[in-house]
Amino acid sequence: MRYRGDRPSWLIRGGAFAGLAFMHIPVLVIILYAFTTEDRTYQFPPPGLTLRWFDAAFARSDIWHSLTLSLAIAACATVIALVLGTLAAFALARSSFRGKDALTVMFVLPIALPGIVTGIALLAAMKLGRIEPSFLTIVAGHATFCLVIVYNNVVARLRRLPSNWVEASMDLGASGTQTLRYVLLPQVATAFLAGGMLAFALSFDEIIVTIFTAGNERTLPIWFFNELFRPRDRPITNVVAVIVIAVTLLPIVLAYYLTRPDDEHETAH
Amino acid sequence: MRAASTFFWRRPYWYLALLLVPPLLWFGTVYLGSLFALLAQSFYAIDDFTAQIVREPTLATYAQLVTQPANVDIVLRTVTMAIAVTITCAVIALPIATYMARYASGRMKALFYVGVMLPMWTSYLVKVYAWRLLLAKEGIIAWFVGKLGLTGVLETLLASPGIGGPSLSSSYIGMFLVFVYMWLPFMILPMAAALERVPGSLLQASADLGARPSQTFRNVVLPLAIPGIAAGSVFTFSLTLGDYIIPSVVGAPGYFIGMMVYVQQGTAGNIPLAAAFSVVPIVLIFVYLSIAKRFGAFDAL
Amino acid sequence: MTAAIEFRGVSRIYGEVRAVDDVSFVIEPGEFFAMLGPSGSGKTSCLRLVAGFDTPDRGQVLLDGADVSDVPPYDRNVNTVFQDYALFPHMTVLQNVAYGPRVRGIAQPEREQSAREMLELVQLAAQGGRRPSQLSGGQRQRVALARALINHPKVLLLDEPLGALDLKLREEMQIELKSLQKKLGITFVYVTHDQGEALSMADRVAVFNKGRIEQLAAPRELYLRPATAFVARFVGSANVASAALAAKLGAEARAFAVRAENITVHGESAATPADTISAPGAVVAVQFHGAASRWQIQLDSGEVWSALVPEDEARRLNGINVGARVRLCWPRGAGVALNEAPGA
Numbered sequence: 010m011r012y013r014g015d016r017p018s019w020l021i022r023g024g025a026f027a028g029l030a031f032m033h034i035p036v037l038v039i040i041l042y043a044f045t046t047e048d049r050t051y052q053f054p055p056p057g058l059t060l061r062w063f064d065a066a067f068a069r070s071d072i073w074h075s076l077t078l079s080l081a082i083a084a085c086a087t088v089i090a091l092v093l094g095t096l097a098a099f100a101l102a103r104s105s106f107r108g109k110d111a112l113t114v115m116f117v118l119p120i121a122l123p124g125i126v127t128g129i130a131l132l133a134a135m136k137l138g139r140i141e142p143s144f145l146t147i148v149a150g151h152a153t154f155c156l157v158i159v160y161n162n163v164v165a166r167l168r169r170l171p172s173n174w175v176e177a178s179m180d181l182g183a184s185g186t187q188t189l190r191y192v193l194l195p196q197v198a199t200a201f202l203a204g205g206m207l208a209f210a211l212s213f214d215e216i217i218v219t220i221f222t223a224g225n226e227r228t229l230p231i232w233f234f235n236e237l238f239r240p241r242d243r244p245i246t247n248v249v250a251v252i253v254i255a256v257t258l259l260p261i262v263l264a265y266y267l268t269r270p271d272d273e274h275e276t277a278h
Numbered sequence: 279m280r281a282a283s284t285f286f287w288r289r290p291y292w293y294l295a296l297l298l299v300p301p302l303l304w305f306g307t308v309y310l311g312s313l314f315a316l317l318a319q320s321f322y323a324i325d326d327f328t329a330q331i332v333r334e335p336t337l338a339t340y341a342q343l344v345t346q347p348a349n350v351d352i353v354l355r356t357v358t359m360a361i362a363v364t365i366t367c368a369v370i371a372l373p374i375a376t377y378m379a380r381y382a383s384g385r386m387k388a389l390f391y392v393g394v395m396l397p398m399w400t401s402y403l404v405k406v407y408a409w410r411l412l413l414a415k416e417g418i419i420a421w422f423v424g425k426l427g428l429t430g431v432l433e434t435l436l437a438s439p440g441i442g443g444p445s446l447s448s449s450y451i452g453m454f455l456v457f458v459y460m461w462l463p464f465m466i467l468p469m470a471a472a473l474e475r476v477p478g479s480l481l482q483a484s485a486d487l488g489a490r491p492s493q494t495f496r497n498v499v500l501p502l503a504i505p506g507i508a509a510g511s512v513f514t515f516s517l518t519l520g521d522y523i524i525p526s527v528v529g530a531p532g533y534f535i536g537m538m539v540y541v542q543q544g545t546a547g548n549i550p551l552a553a554a555f556s557v558v559p560i561v562l563i564f565v566y567l568s569i570a571k572r573f574g575a576f577d578a579l
Numbered sequence: 580m581t582a583a584i585e586f587r588g589v590s591r592i593y594g595e596v597r598a599v600d601d602v603s604f605v606i607e608p609g610e611f612f613a614m615l616g617p618s619g620s621g622k623t624s625c626l627r628l629v630a631g632f633d634t635p636d637r638g639q640v641l642l643d644g645a646d647v648s649d650v651p652p653y654d655r656n657v658n659t660v661f662q663d664y665a666l667f668p669h670m671t672v673l674q675n676v677a678y679g680p681r682v683r684g685i686a687q688p689e690r691e692q693s694a695r696e697m698l699e700l701v702q703l704a705a706q707g708g709r710r711p712s713q714l715s716g717g718q719r720q721r722v723a724l725a726r727a728l729i730n731h732p733k734v735l736l737l738d739e740p741l742g743a744l745d746l747k748l749r750e751e752m753q754i755e756l757k758s759l760q761k762k763l764g765i766t767f768v769y770v771t772h773d774q775g776e777a778l779s780m781a782d783r784v785a786v787f788n789k790g791r792i793e794q795l796a797a798p799r800e801l802y803l804r805p806a807t808a809f810v811a812r813f814v815g816s817a818n819v820a821s822a823a824l825a826a827k828l829g830a831e832a833r834a835f836a837v838r839a840e841n842i843t844v845h846g847e848s849a850a851t852p853a854d855t856i857s858a859p860g861a862v863v864a865v866q867f868h869g870a871a872s873r874w875q876i877q878l879d880s881g882e883v884w885s886a887l888v889p890e891d892e893a894r895r896l897n898g899i900n901v902g903a904r905v906r907l908c909w910p911r912g913a914g915v916a917l918n919e920a921p922g923a
Binding site: 018020021022023024025028029031032033035036038039042089092093094096097099100104106112115116118119121122123124125126127129130131132133134136137138149150152153156160184185186187210214216217220221230233234237238246250253254257258261262265 | 279280282283284286287290291294297298300301302304305308309310311312313315316318319331370371372373374376377378381390393394395396397399400401402403404405406407408409410411412418459462463491492516517519520521522523527536539540543549552553556559560563
């Protein structure tokens with residue numbers, strides 16, 4: 010084989026692009042199907058394109074109910090997560106004390122263990138404590154792993170801050186609270202926002218744990234899950250899918266752009 | 279305000295406590311408390327006659343888990359799927375991660391990274407639903423297979439035991455495809471990160487010493503990518519092990535662990551058995567983590 | 580006159596490591612005081628104790644005669660210039676410099692005026708509106724200086740401030756800092772591992788090693804009369820002989836040090852000048868340094884010593900190459916007796 014320098018073989022290049030395409034096709038298909046005129050089967054290619062399913066979807070009251078419920082839950086869970094996650098991040102970012110490692114592991118658990126474990130654990134606790142599933146139990150479940158998301162974002166940002174900024178600020182005469190206000194908070198703000206947005210998206214899309222803690226409440230993902238098994242109303246389900254994509258993708262993309270290391274604002278060496 | 283600051287400066291542990299108490303309180307009660315409740319429940323048993331949970335510690339439920347062949351089948355089936363998915367993801371991810379990390383540059387690289395993360399960020403349920411559409415009898419895949427004249431092959435595949443099923447959208451193959459699709463980004467990203475860390479000078483040294491590109495790849499790049507593969511495999515393995523949505527939506531008649539948990543706590547009301555079943559993935563994941571750690575997964579995370 | 584800074588039996592211990600080991604000394608007001616030593620010697624730890632970023636495990640740190648262990652950094656009349664400048668990237672240069680007055684509650688117009696004056700002092704008047712990331716290393720260093728001085732502290736701490744600059748810039752800044760200190764009249768405490776810097780700028784230098792001060796004296800004293808083998812080697816790389824070697828060479832049986840410039844090189848059989856001590860050895864290397872050459876000779880007893888041979892002397896040594904046997908000579912009085920101090 011002639012040496013072509015550091016160029017990839019066709020195998021690698023082809024495999025890479027094919028793989029990338031494979032990863033995007035399914036979702037693109039769904040979006041396509043939201044516009045199909047056919048309403049009974051999954052005929053491909055779609056016979057025609059139309060917008061009427063969007064109107065039909067927005068006329069449905071059960072969809073609106075689920076949508077607003079999911080938004081409310083996501084909002085509450087995000088607020089709780091922001092407060093608790095940030096507190097934990099500030100505590101663990103640079104300190105060292107006995108048991109710190111254990112705490113760090115503990116904060117990773119909700120994401121490390123499969124969702125089903127979290128779900129059934131919460132259910133087990135509810136049964137033991139004879140608590141009925143409700144809006145609050147859903148929020149409690151969501152807030153727990155949303156907390157972890159916020160914590161991860163804020164702690165990562167705090168750890169990237171050079172340690173002597175706090176010292177420099179105090180050296181110049183600022184008390185702890187002033188240092189927090191003038192030096193730390195402006196730097197952490199982006200991570201804080203990003204964590205909040207990721208938490209919101211995660212809560213909005215959550216199904217696995219929610220099924221266990223929801224009882225009779227139907228969040229949008231639960232509505233969606235039930236619809237998966239019904240042959241009718243498929244186009245409307247497609248429309249809801251597009252809505253879900255929009256509501257969850259946007260915050261995540263924004264959060265990503267917010268947390269990319271921004272050279273101008275991070276280094277001063 | 280300043281006085282309060284100074285107070286805490288003098289007593290750093292009080293400051294720490296102030297910060298940690300609220301999150302720990304929440305975490306302790308809601309999460310850890312629930313986990314303990316789960317563990318507790320797995321040591322209870324259900325009374326066969328009254329169908330009520332008997333709150334007395336016993337190993338009967340675990341015994342039921344381990345001895346009944348149906349249950350053991352479930353565990354084995356799930357673990358086999360998890361392993362198959364992991365291996366396939368690793369193979370598919372390799373060219374993508376290699377290209378992303380080593381050969382793409384600038385805009386192409388950014389495009390790839392966003393391209394891999396976009397599906398990862400898309401709603402889980404939407405992706406599962408999309409596959410249901412794709413796999414349906416009248417869906418794209420069937421249409422494609424028909425166009426290629428391979429319908430006969432598809433039918434035989436579906437008819438074979440262990441990997442087939444009544445239709446593509448409720449078969450092991452279907453499930454397998456969906457799992458691979460879902461967890462692919464989780465395998466690609468750690469792999470790409472590990473490959474990025476390979477200094478270019480190593481490849482140049484290898485070429486300098488006389489190795490052909492394929493030899494360099496096999497002897498230098500691949501071994502250095504192993505921590506990334508290990509890290510990615512942790513995700514694919516544990517995610518497959520605990521999932522219950524995909525088996526129920528795209529699954530064959532055979533049960534998986536996740537489904538079992540769901541079903542047992544639902545209609546059967548047999549929370550102890552559900553709890554016992556959910557302890558299985560926890561244990562398996564722990565075991566897998568310790569194996570993966572030896573391969574350097576923790577450094578690549 | 581009360582000392583500006585006083586350390587009384589101060590220790591700072593991290594687990595097994597004694598970063599600062601029972602250190603006591605005094606820094607006078609208006610002094611340019613240098614703390615010199617290799618990394619890990621305790622000099623930076625001491626600096627942090629003065630600034631307030633750390634508190635001693637034992638002993639007391641006094642500022643202006645008062646014990647400050649309970650006083651947080653923001654209440655001490657001490658300011659620091661950090662090694663990596665620690666400028667706040669989300670503020671402009673002017674806002675960085677005005678930070679001190681800002682947190683003390685001074686109104687914006689006044690503090691901006693003071694900040695501008697400070698920037699003039701360090702010759703950066705035009706850079707006020709820019710961000711730190713847009714400045715060069717040398718400019719950032721001046722901003723850090725201005726920011727620290729605006730509070731008119733009684734003591735300015737400098738933690739290896741010139742380390743990141745290239746040689747020429749470093750030498751310029753050394754001269755500037757020295758004249759600034761003279762002009763302002765405040766106490767400078769300067770931490771460095773570069774002995775050339777310490778010797779050229781400071782009124783007095785404390786040489787640190789393994790958490791202790793081996794010698795505290797004016798630069799000349801340190802150079803001409805090092806107290807321990809460590810100081811002799813670290814400041815000006817003198818050649819050090821142990822007590823055993825001293826006895827073998829016929830000198831007083833005490834460890835001593837000889838500076839390279841005091842040693843002359845002679846052929847093995849050549850006559851040696853009177854009233855000198857000589858040691859036999861073999862040439863290991865000869866390094867040409869322009870006005871003089873540095874000859875590395877391995878003594879028969881094993882140590883490698885260096886002798887500085889001026890260019891006009893070098894002619895006498897023509898023909899003596901690497902590997903040749905030679906004798907090193909130095910005047911009896913040139914050897915400086917050393918204490919067998921810890922950390923040698």
